[in-house]
Amino acid sequence: MQEYSPEEVERKWQAVWEEAKYFAATEDTARSKYYVLEMFPYPSGRIHMGHVRVYTIGDVIARYKWMRGYNVLHPMGWDAFGLPAENAAIEHGTHPAKWTYANIEEMKAQLKQLGYSLDWDREFATCDPEYYRWEQLFFLQLWERGLVYRKKAPVNWCPDCRTVLANEQVENGECWRCGSEVEEKSLQQWFVKITEYAEELLRDLDTLQGVWPDRVIAMQRNWIGRSEGAEIDFPVLGGKGSIRVFTTRPDTLYGATFMSLAPEYPRLEELLPQGGDRERVLREAERMRAEDPQLREAEEAEKSGVFTGAYCRNPLTGESMPIYVANFVLMEYGTGAVMAVPGHDQRDFEFAQKYELPIRRVVRPEGEEGQDNPEMEQAYSGPGFLVNSDKFSGLDHESAKQAITAELEAMGLGQKSVQYRLRDWNISRQRYWGAPIPVIYCERCGEQPVPEKDLPVELPLEVITHSDGRSPLAESEEFLYTECPVCGGRARRETDTMDTFVESSWYFARYTKAKEHKAPFDRQALDYWLPVDQYIGGIEHAVLHLLYARFFTKALRDLGYMGIDEPFAQLLTQGMVLKDGAKMSKSKGNIVDPGDMLQRFGADTTRLFTLFASPPEKDLDWNDQGVEGAHRFLHRLWRLGLELQDHLRPVGPCARMDGAGLSRSARDLRRKEHGTVEKITRDMEDRFQFNTAIASVMELVNEISSQKDALSPQEEDRHALSSAWSTALIGLYPMTPHICEELWSRAGYSRHLARQEWPEYDPEALQQEEVLIVVQVNGKLRGRVSVPPDAGEEEIKQAALGQENVRRHVEGREIDKVVVVPGKLVNVVL
RNA sequence: GCGAGGGUGGCGGAAGUGGUAGACGCGCUGGACUUAGGAUCCAGUGGCUGCGGCCGUGAGGGUUCGAAUCCCUCCCCUCGCACCA
Numbered sequence: 001m002q003e004y005s006p007e008e009v010e011r012k013w014q015a016v017w018e019e020a021k022y023f024a025a026t027e028d029t030a031r032s033k034y035y036v037l038e039m040f041p042y043p044s045g046r047i048h049m050g051h052v053r054v055y056t057i058g059d060v061i062a063r064y065k066w067m068r069g070y071n072v073l074h075p076m077g078w079d080a081f082g083l084p085a086e087n088a089a090i091e092h093g094t095h096p097a098k099w100t101y102a103n104i105e106e107m108k109a110q111l112k113q114l115g116y117s118l119d120w121d122r123e124f125a126t127c128d129p130e131y132y133r134w135e136q137l138f139f140l141q142l143w144e145r146g147l148v149y150r151k152k153a154p155v156n157w158c159p160d161c162r163t164v165l166a167n168e169q170v171e172n173g174e175c176w177r178c179g180s181e182v183e184e185k186s187l188q189q190w191f192v193k194i195t196e197y198a199e200e201l202l203r204d205l206d207t208l209q210g211v212w213p214d215r216v217i218a219m220q221r222n223w224i225g226r227s228e229g230a231e232i233d234f235p236v237l238g239g240k241g242s243i244r245v246f247t248t249r250p251d252t253l254y255g256a257t258f259m260s261l262a263p264e265y266p267r268l269e270e271l272l273p274q275g276g277d278r279e280r281v282l283r284e285a286e287r288m289r290a291e292d293p294q295l296r297e298a299e300e301a302e303k304s305g306v307f308t309g310a311y312c313r314n315p316l317t318g319e320s321m322p323i324y325v326a327n328f329v330l331m332e333y334g335t336g337a338v339m340a341v342p343g344h345d346q347r348d349f350e351f352a353q354k355y356e357l358p359i360r361r362v363v364r365p366e367g368e369e370g371q372d373n374p375e376m377e378q379a380y381s382g383p384g385f386l387v388n389s390d391k392f393s394g395l396d397h398e399s400a401k402q403a404i405t406a407e408l409e410a411m412g413l414g415q416k417s418v419q420y421r422l423r424d425w426n427i428s429r430q431r432y433w434g435a436p437i438p439v440i441y442c443e444r445c446g447e448q449p450v451p452e453k454d455l456p457v458e459l460p461l462e463v464i465t466h467s468d469g470r471s472p473l474a475e476s477e478e479f480l481y482t483e484c485p486v487c488g489g490r491a492r493r494e495t496d497t498m499d500t501f502v503e504s505s506w507y508f509a510r511y512t513k514a515k516e517h518k519a520p521f522d523r524q525a526l527d528y529w530l531p532v533d534q535y536i537g538g539i540e541h542a543v544l545h546l547l548y549a550r551f552f553t554k555a556l557r558d559l560g561y562m563g564i565d566e567p568f569a570q571l572l573t574q575g576m577v578l579k580d581g582a583k584m585s586k587s588k589g590n591i592v593d594p595g596d597m598l599q600r601f602g603a604d605t606t607r608l609f610t611l612f613a614s615p616p617e618k619d620l621d622w623n624d625q626g627v628e629g630a631h632r633f634l635h636r637l638w639r640l641g642l643e644l645q646d647h648l649r650p651v652g653p654c655a656r657m658d659g660a661g662l663s664r665s666a667r668d669l670r671r672k673e674h675g676t677v678e679k680i681t682r683d684m685e686d687r688f689q690f691n692t693a694i695a696s697v698m699e700l701v702n703e704i705s706s707q708k709d710a711l712s713p714q715e716e717d718r719h720a721l722s723s724a725w726s727t728a729l730i731g732l733y734p735m736t737p738h739i740c741e742e743l744w745s746r747a748g749y750s751r752h753l754a755r756q757e758w759p760e761y762d763p764e765a766l767q768q769e770e771v772l773i774v775v776q777v778n779g780k781l782r783g784r785v786s787v788p789p790d791a792g793e794e795e796i797k798q799a800a801l802g803q804e805n806v807r808r809h810v811e812g813r814e815i816d817k818v819v820v821v822p823g824k825l826v827n828v829v830l
Numbered sequence: 831g832c833g834a835g836g837g838u839g840g841c842g843g844a845a846g847u848g849g850u851a852g853a854c855g856c857g858c859u860g861g862a863c864u865u866a867g868g869a870u871c872c873a874g875u876g877g878c879u880g881c882g883g884c885c886g887u888g889a890g891g892g893u894u895c896g897a898a899u900c901c902c903u904c905c906c907c908u909c910g911c912a913c914c915a
Binding site: 213214215216217218219221222223225227229245246247248249260301303327328329330332333334337338339340341345346347348419420421539542543612613614615618619620621623625626628629630632633635636639682686687689691692694695696697698699702772774776778779780781784808816817818819821824825827828829 | 832833834835841842843844845846849850853854855856857868869870882894895896908909910911912913914915
């Protein structure tokens with residue numbers, strides 16, 4: 001018998017699929033479309049197990065949807081701009097472009113070896129000017145609409161990457177990419193007004209409920225950080241205007257006994273009274289500003305501050321409140337000034353204790369009636385009723401928020417306000433290998449957009465990259481100097497490039513017509529394919545790529561490019577691939593290389609193990625013995641296929657047949673076959689539980705193995721066997737397509753599995769000839785009886801009570817009642 | 831602290847609406863075939879047992895004829911956010 005040779009089988013079928021362009025999508029509006037997409041890879045060199053996992057999951061879905069008759073789009077491309085290319089260029093003396101394209105070739109070959117059903121006709125790399133030119137166009141159009149602006153601002157600087165980072169790209173004060181500690185720098189940067197969409201980004205999360213993982217929704221909600229409250233003006237004594245604060249607790253205004261300002265508060269100096277401690281206060285504020293932002297922003301950090309000598313007036317109590325500078329007040333959030341309510345805010349409480357400031361209860365918890373002025377040991381931030389609040393006393397705190405805000409509004413000293421934690425997206429990067437920002441600086445005319453007809457602003461390829469972070473663009477005279485589009489005078493180009501997250505914010509839309517050269521999109525193709533029906537990727541992009549892409553979709557919609565609000569109808573976040581319980585890494589030396597796996601076991605085994613070892617969203621601990629188990633199963637499948645092939649008829653899966661003409665074994669086999677279809681369809685359709693789908697097919701294969709010799713040589717039984725075998729191959733095909741195609745053709749089929757339809761099971765074939773009834777006595781398992789499926793309750797009951805073991809347990813005792821669940825069990829209660 | 835998700839054999843993991851806990855696979859044990867096997871095949875495999883059973887899904891309580899599943903109290907783990915006023 002011929003040995004199973006994955007290499008041979010896989011090469012053969014990959015060639016067949018490629019030649020026939022089986023997986024090229026066409027805009028066929030008559031058919032329902034299904035767009036399945038995995039987050040595209042950065043071409044780092046070779047693929048790793050994380051790639052194998054995500055693309056395998058996507059491929060199973062794509063192949064399954066093909067079988068369900070959908071017009072499937074399953075494209076692939078390259079997130080090709082980015083820092084590693086520059087670093088590699090410096091290290092190996094090559095050019096980022098050369099390095100990148102070489103990597104793409106290598107990774108593409110590996111993806112092909114894995115047998116993914118990708119539409120390679122739509123492939124593109126984001127570093128191609130044909131791609132990023134449209135991004136430059138979007139930049140200009142967003143700018144025109146006021147959604148892009150330039151400002152000097154304190155930004156996150158990664159000293160290792162030698163570039164700035166957006167807030168989303170800083171994790172615990174460290175660079176998301178390299179882990180270096182982020183520093184603060186003040187630079188002129190380009191920002192995209194994502195905050196303009198904060199409300200919509202938050203609101204539309206509701207539409208993703210149930211189709212996106214809860215935690216991703218939670219993380220985005222958290223990140224956007226909407227807070228409802230009021231802005232309140234506190235007049236400064238001495239006629240120096242007023243200080244505006246934002247608070248979520250206007251109900252506690254009567255408890256505001258002092259004011260805290262951020263050390264960066266811009267009007268600080270003018271608020272200080274003449275003479276006295278001016279210098280000392282400014283020095284203290286300076287010291288706080290210099291504190292390590294990491295430490296300063298930690299909750300455990302010691303609260304400290306300095307009294308400014310100035311006072312403001314509480315607009316409702318009329319009391320004067322000392323103004324402090326406090327290290328825990330952030331300039332970036334709200335107004336940079338906080339009304340301090342020590343009775344009901346723990347930070348203010350600690351501050352008040354330290355500086356001996358008055359602490360007053362204004363919200364009394366339920367059940368503490370009469371205790372309006374207790375000795376407080378900590379702040380109370382819960383619900384309750386107002387006390388010590390003049391005419392508002394007695395109101396519940398929620399109504400008091402409304403009432404007090406309304407009162408302030410009437411006085412002209414406040415109004416409702418909503419604040420977000422989300423900040424605008426800083427997209428400037430001080431790097432070479434990215435899409436140039438299409439802006440020209442003219443000494444006379446200032447910042448000017450590059451005219452659309454001059455796009456793309458191409459990244460010059462003849463440059464030298466430096467290890468010291470000098471910008472090659474600033475050194476390239478050809479790139480740098482240009483004419484001002486307004487006055488024609490000598491002008492300079494912007495030398496910063498765009499954050500690479502900009503490219504990945506719209507690539508999914510470009511696939512709908514990747515070869516469109518006159519515009520970013522073909523509207524018809526785009527409307528047909530979008531949104532992505534199933535998106536798959538890592539959880540690490542919960543507030544990075546996934547937030548940016550949602551924002552870009554809405555922005556492009558408003559620019560008139562698309563008609564959708566959300567880009568990804570369903571999201572699956574796959575778990576990590578671990579080895580020995582830890583993330584794979586070079587330093588730990590626990591890397592499993594997909595290349596090795598392909599060589600030793602082939603694509604089908606690698607895919608099968610990856611899918612079988614754990615459900616997609618959970619982490620997967622790589623297990624070499626598990627891989628061998630998967631390989632063993634495929635060997636068994638192969639041997640079985642070769643043994644059966646000459647006895648099979650190409651009757652198709654779930655073939656119609658007369659149950660009465662079948663032997664007992666054949667009927668059992670047929671029931672198993674149809675039951676398997678029912679089970680795996682559910683697993684594939686609703687929950688992407690590929691591990692249990694595989695387990696079910698394994699059961700069917702085991703059943704075929706054990707029944708095959710008991711079958712009669714008659715035509716009817718042979719059909720049952722053929723049908724069951726077809727179903728097994730179809731069920732496994734999305735996971736292990738090569739071996740299944742081969743065995744399928746050996747089973748006598750001429751049409752390939754790639755074009756085969758998914759079977760429909762026949763509920764009648766599921767009918768049991770006898771059903772096993774479990775018999776319990778007082779809830780404990782005491783026996784089993786077989787009864788006809790249509791047996792009535794009484795009949796089942798009698799059969800159960802007739803069981804010998806059941807009789808023994810019941811003997812001599814009175815039966816209280818008998819619970820009969822037809823088709824399932826009998827419980828005799830004594 | 832807030833938010834999300836989890837705790838089931840030696841291991842990965844199964845158990846659509848409460849109804850035989852442990853499917854499928856790994857590992858392990860015994861056997862067969864073999865010069866040999868880490869190949870293949872067969873049988874077994876939650877724990878304890880006086881072989882009648884008893885105990886078992888993080889702990890404790892509850893609802894129910896019946897709970898991994900529902901309710902209450904608590905413990906532990908993982909991830910995310912965290913001085914955001």
